[in-house]
Amino acid sequence: MLENKRVMAEETTAGCCCGNDAGEGSRGTEKRLGWHEYFMSVAHLISRRATCTRGHIGAVIVRDHSILSTGYNGAPSGLPHCNETNCRIYRSTHPDGTVEENCVNTIHAEINAIAQAAKHGVSISDSDIYITASPCIHCLKVLINVGIKTIYYDKPYKIEHIAELLRLSGIRLVQVHVEEGDKGCTC
Ligand SMILES: [Zn+2]
Numbered sequence: 001m002l003e004n005k006r007v008m009a010e011e012t013t014a015g016c017c018c019g020n021d022a023g024e025g026s027r028g029t030e031k032r033l034g035w036h037e038y039f040m041s042v043a044h045l046i047s048r049r050a051t052c053t054r055g056h057i058g059a060v061i062v063r064d065h066s067i068l069s070t071g072y073n074g075a076p077s078g079l080p081h082c083n084e085t086n087c088r089i090y091r092s093t094h095p096d097g098t099v100e101e102n103c104v105n106t107i108h109a110e111i112n113a114i115a116q117a118a119k120h121g122v123s124i125s126d127s128d129i130y131i132t133a134s135p136c137i138h139c140l141k142v143l144i145n146v147g148i149k150t151i152y153y154d155k156p157y158k159i160e161h162i163a164e165l166l167r168l169s170g171i172r173l174v175q176v177h178v179e180e181g182d183k184g185c186t187c
């Protein structure tokens with residue numbers, strides 16, 4: 001099920017989360033992050049740990065407003081990180097004829113989040129996931145099997161490739177776009 005919903009920040013009279021006083025003149029105009037913005041902003045922050053040159057993606061698995069697990073894309077633990085010289089790109093052709101490029105070294109962010117939960121014995125059934133980009137078809141298949149209910153994504157990535165699987169599985173895909181200025185405190 002594909003939904004396209006932009007989630008806006010909640011207005012509040014609270015001061016900035018960083019604790020800095022914005023001053024009397026601006027009191028009442030500070031906005032508090034809504035839950036969707038909050039978790040997507042965390043996903044963007046986590047993406048900054050990614051190492052593959054193909055792109056930096058972050059993922060956060062959430063249930064009942066609590067973070068259960070996180071992940072970013074990169075090489076398996078203890079193995080060399082990707083960089084400009086050892087990122088090993090391979091090409092694959094989708095049944096519709098479009099060519100996709102991926103890196104042999106890299107585990108995708110959402111799979112790493114699932115692996116972290118498995119490692120620590122955290123159940124993620126009936127949870128939601130926030131990802132900075134919509135999942136590839138391979139990750140989507142795993143997200144279905146671990147019991148993810150809703151996938152929230154920021155940037156679309158080849159959504160046409162996963163449309164049929166979304167429809168057949170019933171898993172929800174919802175866009176949560178976070179504006180650049182909302183990704184962190186600028187005080
Ligand atoms: Zn790579």
Ligand SMILES: [Zn+2]
Binds near residue numbers: 108136139
């Ligand atoms: Zn993937």
